[in-house]
Amino acid sequence: MTNNKKTKVVMQNTISLDGSFINFETSQEVMGLHYQIVGSFGKVLYLFGSNTAKVAIEMFGGLTPETKDDFMRPQKSEDLSYWVVVDSEAVLKGKLHFYRRSEYCRDIIVLVSESTDKSYLDYLKEREYDFLVAGKKQVDLKKSFDVLSDRYKTSTVLVDSGRGLTNAMLNQGLVNEISLLVLPVIVGGKSENLFSNIAKQVKLTELKERTFPGGYIHLHYKIDK
Numbered sequence: 184m185t186n187n188k189k190t191k192v193v194m195q196n197t198i199s200l201d202g203s204f205i206n207f208e209t210s211q212e213v214m215g216l217h218y219q220i221v222g223s224f225g226k227v228l229y230l231f232g233s234n235t236a237k238v239a240i241e242m243f244g245g246l247t248p249e250t251k252d253d254f255m256r257p258q259k260s261e262d263l264s265y266w267v268v269v270d271s272e273a274v275l276k277g278k279l280h281f282y283r284r285s286e287y288c289r290d291i292i293v294l295v296s297e298s299t300d301k302s303y304l305d306y307l308k309e310r311e312y313d314f315l316v317a318g319k320k321q322v323d324l325k326k327s328f329d330v331l332s333d334r335y336k337t338s339t340v341l342v343d344s345g346r347g348l349t350n351a352m353l354n355q356g357l358v359n360e361i362s363l364l365v366l367p368v369i370v371g372g373k374s375e376n377l378f379s380n381i382a383k384q385v386k387l388t389e390l391k392e393r394t395f396p397g398g399y400i401h402l403h404y405k406i407d408k
């Protein structure tokens with residue numbers, strides 16, 4: 184997708200000064216800035232991994248039981264972004280209504296593989312979730328993005344996920360731009376480096392840099408191909 188189609192893939196993360204993507208305080212101010220930057224990319228396919236999705240459910244209030252309405256495809260504004268989750272392991276079985284209900288999410292699309300448990304596919308079909316099967320064990324990300332960009336006529340995929348999904352995408356050459364909000368904090372011993380699973384050096388060209396009050400810095404790079 185990144186080479187022969189017009190869809191751009193942007194990775195957006197918030198990190199500490201020492202590069203950690205977790206184990207810092209996520210205050211309202213930090214969340215506000217993170218989502219302000221996400222919003223600055225406009226209408227996108229908003230992508231994340233299953234572990235990020237699972238953690239976020241707890242972070243943003245926890246799960247409540249499904250109701251009848253959760254079984255139907257919602258009718259929402261066309262201006263909203265579709266959200267896409269990678270989930271070959273069916274981690275989100277029984278949980279997807281949390282996302283379908285979000286006022287910011289047009290609906291959630293699920294990427295699965297040929298190894299995904301059939302009961303998860305039944306769960307998705309019964310609730311009219313759009314899903315795509317690509318890849319044998321894990322999801323074939325490139326193939327999925329090609330299909331999604333055609334199906335949803337999108338110009339930008341924005342991945343807002345942890346190290347697992349972002350590093351897999353970087354290693355497969357599927358990311359065009361990296362957007363980082365750098366916090367004025369050092370995590371130190373509990374730091375988990377966002378880029379520690381990257382297989383080989385990635386060269387970057389700066390597109391934009393902006394400082395926010397409070398010592399926050401937004402860095403935006405293009406990946407040199």
Ligand SMILES: NC(=O)c1ccc[n+]([C@@H]2O[C@H](COP(=O)([O-])OP(=O)(O)OC[C@H]3O[C@@H](n4cnc5c(N)ncnc54)[C@H](OP(=O)(O)O)[C@@H]3O)[C@@H](O)[C@H]2O)c1
Nearest residue numbers: 196197204232233234235269270271344345346347348351
């Ligand atoms: N600081 C930030 O900006 C930021 C942003 C988002 C999340 N987070 C934090 O990050 C943490 C979660 O990070 P994580 O790394 O554990 O989870 P993650 O990014 O959700 O990564 C796991 C996902 O990556 C997929 N994946 C991994 N390798 C793949 C490959 N080779 N091909 C296809 N799919 C692949 C997995 O798919 P399968 O399940 O199909 O195997 C799974 O969906 C949470 O604590 C969350 O709060 C931080």
